[in-house]
Amino acid sequence: MSEQLIIALSKGRILNDTLPLLAAAGIEPVDDPERSRKLVLDTSRPEVKLVVLRATDVPTYVQYGAADLGVAGKDVLMEHGGADLYEPLDLGIARCRLMVAGFPEAQHRPGTLRVATKFVNITRRYFAEQGRQIETIKLYGSMELAPIAGLADLIVDLVDTGRTLEANGLVPLEHIADISSRMVVNRASMKLKHRPIKEFLARLQQSLAQD
Ligand code: AMP
Numbered sequence: 001m002s003e004q005l006i007i008a009l010s011k012g013r014i015l016n017d018t019l020p021l022l023a024a025a026g027i028e029p030v031d032d033p034e035r036s037r038k039l040v041l042d043t044s045r046p047e048v049k050l051v052v053l054r055a056t057d058v059p060t061y062v063q064y065g066a067a068d069l070g071v072a073g074k075d076v077l078m079e080h081g082g083a084d085l086y087e088p089l090d091l092g093i094a095r096c097r098l099m100v101a102g103f104p105e106a107q108h109r110p111g112t113l114r115v116a117t118k119f120v121n122i123t124r125r126y127f128a129e130q131g132r133q134i135e136t137i138k139l140y141g142s143m144e145l146a147p148i149a150g151l152a153d154l155i156v157d158l159v160d161t162g163r164t165l166e167a168n169g170l171v172p173l174e175h176i177a178d179i180s181s182r183m184v185v186n187r188a189s190m191k192l193k194h195r196p197i198k199e200f201l202a203r204l205q206q207s208l209a210q211d
Contacts, residue, residue, distance in 0.1 A: 003193050005048045005200065006040075008067035009033070010055035010076070014181050017093035018071050024207030025200065047196070059085060059184065068189035068197065074179045075158060079119050086190055088201055089183040092208065098122065100174035101165050102147050102154040107173050109153055116146035117156035126156070126176050144168045 007027075009018055015033065022028065028044045029036075033052050041050040051067060059080040062070040071091065072080075075098055098119070100107065107113065116137040117123045127134045137152050144164055146152040158179060159165060159172055183204065190197060 003047065003196055005069065005193065005196055006067045007048065007050050008058045008061045008070035009050055009052050010058050010070075010072055010181070011052055012055065014055065014071060014073060014094045015052065018091070018181070021091060021093070021204060021207060024210070025203040027200075048200075056080070062184050062186050065186045065188055068186055068193060069200070070184045071181055072184060073181050074177065075119060075122070077182060077184065078177065079121050081121065084187050086185040086187060087182050088185060089204060089208075091181045091183060091204075093181045095178070095180045096158045096160040097172075098156065098176040098179055099159045099172045100126075100154055100156055100176065101144075101159065101170050101172050102152075103169065104171050104173075106147065106153050113154055114152040115154045115156055116143055116152035118143070119156050122176065123156045144170060 009015055026045065027048050029050055030042045030044070031038060033041055033050065039051060041052065043050060051061070053061060055072060055076050058070040058072040059077055059082070061067040063084045073094055077087065113134045114137055115123055115134050116139050118139055120136045120138050123136050137146070139146060143155040143157040146155055147170060148168060154173070156176065162172060165172060183201065185197060
């Protein structure tokens with residue numbers, strides 16, 4: 001019997017872009033992942049199972065080997081810290097930018113700036129590297145509201161078209177990183193299941209090259 005591979009996928013917009021890539025690499029879920037209530041999904045390949053997780057949980061599952069591979073945004077990986085993960089493939093999907101945003105000139109206010117974000121680790125690192133003192137405020141959603149409501153001077157958030165910022169009178173101020181989704185692999189799995197993982201990555205790479 002061939003070795004089992006468990007692939008962790010991020011729910012939401014990344015999932016929609018990931019499924020066609022997996023299909024091109026010969027892996028299709030038997031049940032619709034958007035509708036199924038199953039937590040472990042069978043695929044067209046009996047040895048490959050999918051788990052669909054909250055994006056922020058994907059690196060954790062792969063780090064501990066509960067999943068052999070995972071698809072996660074670079075933002076999530078940077079925030080997680082990437083310990084014990086290989087990142088062999090940029091899938092080039094769910095592209096966006098991680099930005100500092102706020103009202104125009106907000107970053108030049110005197111005193112310690114308050115920055116609202118769900119990416120507190122990235123935010124602390126970014127401002128610390130520049131020697132700028134800030135206070136981070138952890139939020140779980142609707143970051144754009146924080147400057148409007150007077151909760152924070154700045155936000156750190158993902159920006160795609162920029163429409164959400166614009167609709168709320170905010171502007172992108174500083175570029176932190178370009179973001180796209182990556183395939184990550186558990187280090188032990190890479191050694192113990194080298195062949196099936198190499199084959200899978202090669203098939204994925206091939207389907208990416210044909211795009
Ligand atoms: P936009 O208005 O197109 O700039 O999109 C910004 C909103 O979509 C923000 O609330 C972001 O958090 C979210 N967003 C943009 N791109 C992504 C992405 N690749 N993954 C997850 N959320 C995103």
